Amino acid sequence: MVALGALFQLSVLTFVPGSLKTGGLTDANFRAVLAPQYLRYIWDTIVLSALTTILTLLASYPVAYALARTPSARVRSLILVLTLAPFFTGAIVRTYAWMLVLGQSFIKWPVKLLFEPEGVLIGLVHFSMPTMILILAAAISHIDPVYERAAASLGARPSRVFLRVTLPLSLPGIVSGSLVVFAWTFSAFPTPELLGGGRVKMIANVVKDLALDSFNWPGSGAFAVVALVVTLLVLAVTSRMLGREAAADGHRPA
Amino acid sequence: MNTTVVALEGVSKRYGAVQALDAVDLAVYEGEMLSLLGPSGCGKTTTLNVIAGFVEPEEGRVLLDGDDVTRQPAWRRGLGVVFQSYALFPHMSVADNVAFGLRERGVPRADVAARVREALTLVRLPEAGPLRPSQLSGGMQQRVALARALVIRPRVLLLDEPLAALDRKLREEMRAELKDIQREVGITTVFVTHDQHEALGLSDRVAVMNAGRIEQLGSPREVYEQPATRFVADFIGASTVLEGRVVDARTVVLAGGQRVEVHLPRVLSAGATVRLVVRPERVAVGGGAGGAANVLRARIASVMFLGDHSELRLDLDGGGRLLATVSGPALFQPGDAATISVPPDAFLEVPTTASL
Amino acid sequence: MIARAVVVLLLAFMTLPTVVVVVASVNPTEMLAFPPSGFSLRWYEHALTYPQFRRAAVNSVIVTAASAALALPIGTAAALALVRHPLRLRGFWTAVLLSPLVVPGVAAGLGLLILAARLGLLANHAVLIAAHVILVLPFVIRSVMVSVANLDPMLERAAASLGARPWRVFRMVTLPLLRPGLFAALLFAIIVSVNEFVVSLFVSTRVTEILPVAMFTYVVNYTDPTMAAVSTLFIGATFVVVFAADRLLHLSRVFQIDTHR
Missing domain, CATH: 3.40.50.300 (P-loop containing nucleotide triphosphate hydrolases)
Incomplete structure (x- = not known):
């Protein structure tokens, strides 16, 4: 909390090049965020986050459904461990692994992926999937199967049961999972840093460049504040929506 | 002590x-x-x-x-x-x-x-x-x-x-x-x-x-x-509550118009409204109405067989519903007319004002 | 059938990088090749003898042990207070204590860097440990809170009715029954601290840096498979821990995935 206070304070102070000392009060740091060369990074960040969210959702739903509804406890346990292992492996190891996969030495990709936005996107989706799967699986598993049985007894074939009952009832999980993934991706650092190779930059990479390479802490602080505000806003929306959705029918309290 | x-x-x-x-x-x-x-x-x-x-x-x-x-x-x-x-x-x-x-x-x-x-x-x-x-x-x-x-x-x-x-x-x-x-x-x-x-x-x-x-x-x-x-x-025991109007110290006209004799500890004043409680096991159904007890006409609304006893719901002629239990299976069908008798001391009074 | 194939493919996608890292780690040549041209443990040897990795590993042990040792009692006290006591501003305190979960790493890292510079504590283990305690606390608090919520308060009342004074109730009843939650909290604390990277990158130096930071620096500067060897060791350790945790703690309960049967 105190650290964040210091961050806010610094982000409105003037940067004196070549020094960690700061000058007077200014909004120059925030105006710099809107300068064309930086605005591009923010736009890239938004696009990458949005694409990551959509692709993660599509890739995670089947796994989450299997995790929630597979009858065999052993298969469920296997899926859970496979889901969680990358979650616990740490960002660096995971990202490094993708550098190997996306580089041309293992698999001869028809197009260049490493150090390109596409490669960063693949890495971000992989990074977000465990989170999304866990949130979706929790939501799906809280749907009482009695609704699905009721739909089937009324003549709905399995695909209709899924579309008309399961999917709508898992909507709270879809919404919260998507918002959480968007918020996290928005401030992602290691994945774009390593897979982007300096050619693809997201907002967190700019924060690091300015802070640790140029020692422009105030300028860096302004970007960090932007990342922080966007993340907190999106998560605030999430919890607000969840508070309302919690009362939705078909969901037992967790 | x-x-x-x-x-x-x-x-x-x-x-x-x-x-x-x-x-x-x-x-x-x-x-x-x-x-x-x-x-x-x-x-x-x-x-x-x-x-x-x-x-x-x-x-x-x-x-x-x-x-x-x-x-x-x-x-x-x-x-x-x-x-x-x-x-x-x-x-x-x-x-x-x-x-x-x-x-x-x-x-x-x-x-x-x-x-x-x-x-x-x-x-x-x-x-x-x-x-x-x-x-x-x-x-x-x-x-x-x-x-x-x-x-x-x-x-x-x-x-x-x-x-x-x-x-x-x-x-x-x-x-x-x-x-x-x-x-x-x-x-x-x-x-x-x-x-x-x-x-x-x-x-x-x-x-x-x-x-x-x-x-x-x-x-x-x-x-x-x-x-x-x-x-x-x-709350304690099933019971029926009947409303009535006092005629004299020992007589009450029920809401449905039938007249009953009661033995209450309190002295009743004519014209007052009373609430009477009847425990279902004190209600005798059918049989000769030969005793001096209050004889009332009713119709069987429902019969529930519960093993050692049966529970009957009775609609009193003119209005009012009464619960009764008889031992063993009941020999009635819903819709049957029945005479019932309730001894005067089976009526208990509860205050009309207190809780509900 | 199709659905099952899709799930298997997606799980393969999730596991693919891990497999590639393991294969790469035993590759004998410096240039990565697939399929590997042989089998060699030379990169493991290099990883285990590389001085900066050794120093960073020692730092990791120090920082993780210290932060777990601090976060566990603090987090337990906080969890008990949050669940049990009708605190005023309970929502506020919960939000503050759990906030490190949602604050972006770069924002927290930069904030702590600025703060540490002001206090003249740069290049000090203390800052790193403090940062890790803050980051680990939400996980400790959450996992202990689940245990506290599952603890039947009647058990504590029963102990009190039998003459146990508050401290004895805590010693004899509360603490033993919270043990699974405390164990899970410890596990989370270790996993989070060992893997923490972004904040540590900001508040550590070449001398105090922990393993993930050293690994990051290595990847940026070298391309040989030493990193694959280190990663494989990391992945192996993680798999063992997660498997053990699933056995001991039934992770699906921790993540609230219930089954209707």
Whole structure:
């Protein structure tokens, strides 16, 4: 909390090049965020986050459904461990692994992926999937199967049961999972840093460049504040929506 | 004379907007078994928690043998409590559970072992000591909980719905056993239940509670036969309430127009409205209406066969509905006309103004 | 059938990088090749003898042990207070204590860097440990809170009614029953701290840096498979821990995935 206070304070102070000392009060740091060369990074960040969210959702739903509804406890346990292992492996190891996969030495990709936005996107989706799967699986598993049985007894074939009952009832999980993934991706650092190779930059990479390479802490602080505000806003929306959705029918309290 | 062991004086407790206890006064006498009976949310468990020291009242005093213990924490009060969920410590053996209170009191090791054995024998589980609570059936866990509470030789035994978690057959067995053990130990006992059979069958006195107040306190026969309020009449035993208008001291015209003779302790004044309660087992259905009792005409609305008896709903001619029980299967069909008779002393009066 | 194939493919996608890293780690040549041209443990040897990795590993042990040792009692006290006591501003305190979960790593890292510079504590283990305690606390608090919420308060009342004073109730009943939650909290604390990277990058130096930071620096500067060897060791350790955790703690309960059967 105190650290964040210091961050806010610094982000409105003037940067004196070549020094960690700061000058007077200014909004120059925030105006710099809107300068064309930086605005591009923010736009890239938004696009990458949005694409990551959509692709993660599509890739995670089947796994989450299997995790929630597979009858065999052993298969469920296997899926859970496979889901969680990358979650616990740490960002660096995971990202490094993708550098190997996306580089041309293992698999001869028809197009260049490493150090390109596409490669960063693949890495971000992989990074977000465990989170999304866990949130979706929790939501799906809280749907009482009695609704699905009721739909089937009324003549709905399995695909209709899924579309008309399961999917709508898992909507709270879809919404919260998507918002959480968007918020996290928005401030992602290691994945774009390593897979982007300096050619693809997201907002967190700019924060690091300015802070640790140029020692422009105030300028860096302004970007960090932007990342922080966007993340907190999106998560605030999430919890607000969840508070309302919690009362939705078909969901037992967790 | 009766010695008062536990006394509550004007005890009130509020949870947010809910008045859980509203100026409750209660005296529990030496050696008696007193039950707190009422629907959920009536304040009976709060009353028990106030006595045990788990809940501190906002107003009023709690006395134990005449000493004010209102602000005394539970662990100093020396009362035995049996919880609805039993609350046996899952990480300890049965013997360690029973020994817990003795060890907290610094009882010497050798005495602990002897008293644990004695307590487990009292509840007919002498061999259960080394087992874990989870290895026991519900009824056995219930006995261990009782042994754990009794072994510290508490001044008062407090039981919170002790039989509620058991299935029906076991509950009836344990009910008898609980009564035996209580009599054997002779301990003053306060007992919370929502089950009227439990309350009537086990206790010396029953306090019927509703909305944070004690509606009636009396012997099981008193609360059954002379309910002080309509709530008590409704809650204890099935009953029917009929409205009527007083004609003279012994005659009432029911709302449906039929005339009945009543024997009420109060002197009725003509023209007043009364509410009369009739217990279903006092209503005789069919047979010759030869006696002097009130004979009423009715139609059978429904018949429910319940094994040893049947329950009939009767629509009185002109209006009003009456419940009746007959032993064994009933020889009626819905829609049949029937004559019924109700002896004059079967009518009880409840106040027209009090609670509902 | 199709659905099952899709799930298997997606799980393969999730596992693919791990497999590639393991294969790469035993590759004998410096240039990565697939399929590998042989089998060699030379990169493991190099990883285990590389001085900066050794120093960073020692730092990791120090920082993780210290932060777990601090976060566990603090987090337990906080969890008990948050669940049990009708604190005023309970929502506020919960939000503050759990906020490190949602604050972006770069924002927290930069904030702590600025703060540490002001206090003159740069190049000090203390800052790193403090940062890790803050980051680990939400996980500790959450996992202990679950245990506290599952603890039947009647057990503590029962102990009190049998004459146990508050401290004895805590010692004899509360603490033993919270043990699974405390164990899970410890596990989370270790996993989070060992893997923490972004904040550590900001507040550590070449001398105090922990393993993930050293690994990051290595990847940026070198391309040989030493990193694959280190990663494989990391992945192996993680798999063992997660498998053990699933056995001991039934992770599906921790993540609230219930089954209807």
